[in-house]
Amino acid sequence: MKKSTVTLVDVAEKAGVSVMTASRALSGEGYASEKSRTKVQAAAQALGYAPNALARMMKGGRTNVVGIVINDLSSAVTNAFASALSAELRRYEMDLFIYDAMGDLGGGKGKRLSQLLHGLWDGLIYVLPRMSDDYLKTLEASSSPIILINYCRHETSLPVVRGDNVNGSHDAVSHLVDLGHRRIAFVRGSVYTGQSAERESGYRAGLQDAGLEVAPELVREGDFSEASGLEAGRALLALPEPPTAIFAANDAMALGCVSAVRASGLRVPEDISVVGFDDVPMAAVVQPGLTTLRHPIPAMAQAAVQELMRRIRQEPGRRQRIEFPSEIVIRESTGPGPAAVARRGRGRRVAG
Structure with a gap:
């Protein structure tokens, strides 16, 4: 029997059950005994049967497919989220579709976005910290179950799962002050996301709480790329009074700053301490290891999938905003600053 001709009736006959039981066993909707479910799944696999998602959708049923929308395949953070979301969706026996929206985020009424919102999936998870206002408005007007991850540029009616940027950045500054x-310098990320602004807010609050003023020359522009961190680091080191520590809005820019320090003949952390944000895999393996802030990506992915499933199933207890705290991960890229060295020096006594 050719795969294209296999129907649900064929699967039911081979398994020795009714068509209704076969449908329930394969869709997971309605009761089917474990024995029947096993027989039906074995028959479906033997015959090469694949349920028609379009037919199920047209009948008002679920397709058991979730779309994950991203816009940067090169991002370690995006890939970590995609991997964690995939693992969590498998627990619900949901299939996964990944859509790269790079280049589609400028407008909200394009053909591609319309096709995406009306695709063959039960819901969508957007791992997009950046999107245009029009794009966001189109998502908000959609009837599809949608979850946003790490979106913080504007208030939105869509449910958002995100990490705490402000308090985490405050902790980074406090660590350096201690x-x-x-x-302490700060390297901004892209102006098109809310994450950089929130991390800068935490940086400024940390300095203020320590009784320190923000020196304008110590705040530099970046775009979340390593190259922009390298450029910002060079500019900071060229100042008449360079910083003794640099906090970058993400790990890529922090690693660029480390390269700038080394290129100038200085050392990390002996001469300048560096802190990043995100705890990408590279942060733990570079030398010296990068002190950084970490969001709990597996827990965030789990929360996003659980919230999406509540909305797909129209269950009670739905939440609009779920926020997770940041955790500072202290490694070798941060060390004592001049103030601490001076205090130790004043405490020494010379015998004689």
């Missing part, structure tokens, strides 16, 4: 640093 080490004795007083001239």
Whole structure:
């Protein structure tokens, strides 16, 4: 029997059950005994039967497919989320569709977005910290179950699962202040996301709480790329009074700053401490290991999938915003600043 001709009736006959039981066993909707479910699944596999998602959708049923929308395949953070979401969806026996929206985010009424919102999936998870206002408005007007991950540029009626950027950044500055640093620089990320602005807000609040002023020359522009971190690092080191520590809005820019420090003949952290944000895999293996902030990606993915399933099933207890705290991961890229060294020096006594 050719695969294209296999029907649900064929599967039911081979398994020795009714068509209704076969449908329930394969869709997971309605009761089917474990024995029947096993027989039906074995028959479907033997015959090469694949349920028609379009037919199920037209009958008002679910397709058991979830779309994950991303816009940067090169991002370690995006890939980590995609992997964690995939693992969580498998627990619900849901299939996964990944859509790269790169280049589609400028407008909200394009043909591609319309096709995406009316695709053969039960819901969509957007791992997009950046999108245009029109694009967001189109998503908000959609009847599809949609979850946003790490979107924080504007308030939205869509449910959002996100990490805490402000308090995490405050913790990074506090860590550097505790080490004795007083001239602490900040490298911004892209202006098109809310994450950079929130991380800068935490940086400024951390300095203020430590009784320190924000020196305008110590805040530099970046775009979340390593190259922009390298450029910002060079500019900071060229100042008449360079910083003793640099906090970058993500790990890629922090690693660029480390390269700038080394190229200038200085050392990390002996001469300048560096802190990043995101805890990408590279942060743990570079030398020195990068001190950074971490969001709990597996827990965030789990929360996103659970919230999406509640909305697909129209269950009670739905939530609009789920926020997870940041955790500071202290590695070798941060060390004592001049203030701490000076304090130790004042405490020494010379015998004689």
